[in-house]
Amino acid sequence: MTAALDILVTRVAQSRVGEMSLENIPFGKHYSDHMLEVDYVDGQWMQPQIKPYQPLSLAPSLAALHYGQAIFEGIKAYADANGNPRIFRPLENFYRFNLSAERMQMPPVPEDIFMEGMRQLVSLDRAWIPRHKDHSLYIRPFMFSTDELIGVRPSDNYKFLIILSPSGPYYVAPMRIHVEEQYIRAAPGGVGYAKAAGNYGAAMYATAQARKHGYDQVLWMDGLERKYVQECGTMNVFFIIGDTAITPSLEQGTILNGVTRQSVITLLKEAHLRVEERPLSLEEILEAYDRGALKEVFGTGTAATISLIKALACRGRELTFAVDQWQYAPLLKQKLMDIREGRLPDVHGWMMPVG
């Protein structure tokens, strides 16, 4: 990584960080003093700028608003025991961001703009990283098309930004999940593997229906047969059956390749559990539950890390779990937090120092 990236930095006259308490601050509501903004104009990336967090001025004809070329990422920065800021596996998010960009016919963001821009932004706004346990600074890189033209075609112009949001513990009570067998999120050949904005808008109707019936989220099924489980909301899913942890495989391109998913696979293997990435059918889950072999079900994602699933509703039944007796999911959650907050050594090289 080159540190030579030339960023034009305009600092705020006075930081807002002293105006509020960062303790138990709600997720995604407050933003730090600065943001990174880089324009892509007719085939070229312009001068990156770090400037005071501020509204954007955009044309009503802005292409992204009409045809949805818009992608994003979600990353977290933590302060270690000595207060030094470190970011959890950001290079993985950079690679995934450009996979999303490619699928949406958007230009790749150069590595130095993404990584060095993020590093300098987090370094400048390091006072915004909450120091309390289970708190973090949520990093939101995103890009959208900015042509001012109502015509369906890829834009010539784009805007890449990074904004930072201090966040308290994203505590999620054990969740009740509705297995969605009517609506689908993604199908082979589609954009399911991309963190593309439209995927989330498209999921809201089914999720709202499930909420009306008392569930927190839906568990999506595969789009072809509604036979194999996929993922939940913004989380990948794991099922522990017997002494094997099973998570849906990625090869069909219908689910997000989660960084938390990858990390959990590594930690599960270290805990000497067998891990299988493969298609997992609802039949197999029901059969395992009925013979008492389905031990734990949980979601993984940057926002909540590990979310326990206490009820799974499908085919007129409700599978329920005694989450307080679980062994692995709480252990994984603790371990990930300890690595991120510096209480455990970072043996995998997951934490990138901000400097």
Ligand SMILES: *Cc1c(COP(=O)(O)O)cnc(C)c1O
């Ligand atoms: C972001 C996301 C995940 C989790 O990915 P992480 O890299 O672990 O945060 C899973 N599924 C979907 C649909 C997502 O958008």
